[in-house]
Amino acid sequence: MEPVKHHTGLVYPLNRSNIDTDQIIPKQFLKRIERQGFGQFLFYNWRYDNEGNPKEDFSLNDPAYEGASILIAGENFGCGSSREHAPWALQDFGFKVIIAPSFADIFYNNCVKNGILPVQLPEEQTSELVKKAESGNYNLSVDLKNQVVYDDTGFEASFEIINYLKEMLLNGWDEIAVTLTHQDKIDAFEQAQEKTTSK
Amino acid sequence: MPKGVTHMATPKTIIDKIWEQHVVHQEENKPDLLYIDLQLVHEVTSPQAFEGLRMKGRSVRRPDRTFATMDHNVPTVARHIINDPVSKKQMETLQKNCEEFNVPLADIDHPDQGIVHVIGPELGLTQPGKTIVCGDSHTSTHGAFGALAFGIGTSEVEHVLATQTLWQARPKSMNVKVNGRLNPAVTAKDLILAIIAKFGVKFGTGYVVEYTGEAIRNLTMEERMTVCNMSIEAGARAGLISPDATTFDYLKGRRHVPEGEAFKNAVDYWSSLASDEGAAYDATVEIDADEVEPQVTWGTNPSMCIPVSGHVPAPEDGRSAADKEEIERALEYMGLEAHQPISSVTVDHVFIGSCTNSRLSDLRRAAKVVEGKKVHPSVKAMVVPGSQTVKKAAEAEGLDKTFTDAGFEWREAGCSMCLAMNDDIVPPGERCASTSNRNFEGRQGNGARTHLVAPEMAAAAAVEGRFVDVRSYLTAPV
Numbered sequence: 001m002e003p004v005k006h007h008t009g010l011v012y013p014l015n016r017s018n019i020d021t022d023q024i025i026p027k028q029f030l031k032r033i034e035r036q037g038f039g040q041f042l043f044y045n046w047r048y049d050n051e052g053n054p055k056e057d058f059s060l061n062d063p064a065y066e067g068a069s070i071l072i073a074g075e076n077f078g079c080g081s082s083r084e085h086a087p088w089a090l091q092d093f094g095f096k097v098i099i100a101p102s103f104a105d106i107f108y109n110n111c112v113k114n115g116i117l118p119v120q121l122p123e124e125q126t127s128e129l130v131k132k133a134e135s136g137n138y139n140l141s142v143d144l145k146n147q148v149v150y151d152d153t154g155f156e157a158s159f160e161i162i163n164y165l166k167e168m169l170l171n172g173w174d175e176i177a178v179t180l181t182h183q184d185k186i187d188a189f190e191q192a193q194e195k196t197t198s199k
Numbered sequence: 200m201p202k203g204v205t206h207m208a209t210p211k212t213i214i215d216k217i218w219e220q221h222v223v224h225q226e227e228n229k230p231d232l233l234y235i236d237l238q239l240v241h242e243v244t245s246p247q248a249f250e251g252l253r254m255k256g257r258s259v260r261r262p263d264r265t266f267a268t269m270d271h272n273v274p275t276v277a278r279h280i281i282n283d284p285v286s287k288k289q290m291e292t293l294q295k296n297c298e299e300f301n302v303p304l305a306d307i308d309h310p311d312q313g314i315v316h317v318i319g320p321e322l323g324l325t326q327p328g329k330t331i332v333c334g335d336s337h338t339s340t341h342g343a344f345g346a347l348a349f350g351i352g353t354s355e356v357e358h359v360l361a362t363q364t365l366w367q368a369r370p371k372s373m374n375v376k377v378n379g380r381l382n383p384a385v386t387a388k389d390l391i392l393a394i395i396a397k398f399g400v401k402f403g404t405g406y407v408v409e410y411t412g413e414a415i416r417n418l419t420m421e422e423r424m425t426v427c428n429m430s431i432e433a434g435a436r437a438g439l440i441s442p443d444a445t446t447f448d449y450l451k452g453r454r455h456v457p458e459g460e461a462f463k464n465a466v467d468y469w470s471s472l473a474s475d476e477g478a479a480y481d482a483t484v485e486i487d488a489d490e491v492e493p494q495v496t497w498g499t500n501p502s503m504c505i506p507v508s509g510h511v512p513a514p515e516d517g518r519s520a521a522d523k524e525e526i527e528r529a530l531e532y533m534g535l536e537a538h539q540p541i542s543s544v545t546v547d548h549v550f551i552g553s554c555t556n557s558r559l560s561d562l563r564r565a566a567k568v569v570e571g572k573k574v575h576p577s578v579k580a581m582v583v584p585g586s587q588t589v590k591k592a593a594e595a596e597g598l599d600k601t602f603t604d605a606g607f608e609w610r611e612a613g614c615s616m617c618l619a620m621n622d623d624i625v626p627p628g629e630r631c632a633s634t635s636n637r638n639f640e641g642r643q644g645n646g647a648r649t650h651l652v653a654p655e656m657a658a659a660a661a662v663e664g665r666f667v668d669v670r671s672y673l674t675a676p677v
Binding site (some may be wrong): 015016017018020022023026028030031032033034035044045050074075076080081082083084087102104105106109110112113140152162163164174175176180182183185186189190193196 | 271352
């Protein structure tokens with residue numbers, strides 16, 4: 001995993017609540033066995049009509065947001081299915097940071113495991129950012145080390161992230177390698193568990 | 200401690216007990232390293248995990264604590280005609296991976312094949328006190344047995360395959376207390392839909408939910424699975440129920456459950472897991488079971504749900520601007536008018552199946568509704584049993600005949616139209632009464648309109664071609 005430390009990028013606002021992972025990547029694209037190449041299918045049913053033509057009324061198709069790398073959405077982002085194809089699609093499309101008032105638990109974890117930074121901010125602040133971003137060409141910076149989001153017009157907000165996940169993102173850890181350093185403890189746990197007949 | 204006073208241990212919830220029994224390693228400012236007793240695997244969320252192992256030269260630590268099946272892509276007719284080459288490749292990849300890594304697999308021809316959350320309990324792999332994961336959000340189903348079971352992403356699948364553990368921050372606990380008793384013909388599905396309608400799609404986020412109360416105690420195991428299955432639709436990764444005699448009776452004699460003396464010991468252990476009287480939860484919500492009516496969802500998330508006697512809401516019913524907008528969008532997608540009685544809505548498809556409602560008791564109850572009747576001429580209706588075992592048992596009772604005589608299609612086991620990854624798809628703009636768990640946009644097909652209901656409500660909708668209150672229907676057929 002590539003480490004994530006600091007990022008500045010164009011903001012794309014998608015001001016809807018409860019965006020589920022079925023919307024982020026519809027099921028017909030979950031059949032592939034690779035991790036790469038899902039970006040073309042991101043928000044597919046919202047981006048394209050039944051004939052596969054881009055829908056003009058869906059804002060992600062607006063050239064003004066081309067190259068956006070920070071997504072701002074409404075509450076409970078990423079709810080529903082556990083499919084990791086959702087963060088894979090967001091990342092492959094170019095998103096590095098996702099800001100929302102709240103995230104679904106599984107999706108939040110899936111983001112971190114892939115080096116996407118989920119930033120939870122209070123609704124007043126996300127609304128303010130959505131407004132700024134909707135007027136177009138709005139850039140935001142995210143500094144993970146100091147846990148702060150800011151722009152060049154004076155907006156600044158701090159966010160919480162549990163230390164373990166922060167370290168993982170900052171260092172781009174291979175989590176399995178970290179866990180395997182505790183192999184002796186896992187062995188001991190299993191031996192103790194085998195002794196209790198009830199398992 | 201003063202003389203004569205016995206030290207009383209702090210009362211614990213089942214969540215505390217299972218957690219504490221599975222911590223492998225703990226250090227400050229870090230999540231706990233939690234041992235995973237069982238990982239269930241299916242074809243959609245596992246290929247990249249096995250590939251990850253291969254790339255790093257890692258192996259599966261405990262193939263004996265891993266069990267795979269194929270369910271999402273499998274055809275439910277003509278089992279071996281897989282039209283989509285990408286689906287076919289995904290299924291073949293699972294076969295290849297299971298062979299290479301020695302993971303037991305119930306593949307498409309295996310008599311145990313079925314939806315992963317149906318077969319785990321069926322085979323007795325699911326047991327109280329276990330930590331269970333699967334790359335599938337409906338893993339919460341297994342919580343019905345008093346297991347701590349939750350869905351994970353593919354990176355975590357790989358982590359569990361390699362280490363049999365996960366780094367997990369201790370979740371908060373919530374008591375969802377269901378007082379009183381459900382009325383006759385009101386089901387576990389109606390109950391969980393009513394809970395989500397009342398408290399919303401994210402009240403469980405960050406929590407493990409324990410369902411308690413008289414109504415929950417009175418549920419059968421299959422009904423408990425229906426309730427726990429939809430915990431994730433309330434945002435809770437895991438939902439569970441303390442085990443009791445109902446749980447032990449269900450488990451006795453199943454293939455992976457200990458026998459004889461070992462079973463007695465297991466029951467003693469399982470009994471010790473139930474939440475203690477007076478255990479503290481981080482949050483509690485309550486609902487009265489007797490208030491619950493048969494439910495029908497009208498919108499595009501499971502909390503957009505009303506009693507069958509109700510009317511579709513209007514945007515102005517929203518509590519906030521965002522709410523109003525969401526209602527408006529949902530009405531448009533669903534092709535419904537504000538204030539329309541839900542009983543006036545006609546359906547084109549009926550799907551009885553999914554990890555929520557495809558077990559034998561679900562099929563029995565639906566069959567009872569359709570017995571001697573015919574599917575409405577404008578409806579295409581199908582039953583997809585949750586597993587080959589369920590299918591065989593239903594056929595032994597003649598349920599298949601009841602359904603096919605009425606005009607239903609009787610299919611092979613799989614996830615099918617719950618998420619339409621195989622050929623079982625609802626066409627754009629068409630409407631489906633479905634016993635599954637998600638009414639998200641496009642879930643059953645691009646542009647498809649899903650209404651979530653209980654099996655008997657789906658059966659009645661198949662016969663009438665619209666939503667009817669199955670209670671009046673059962674007593675006085677139209």
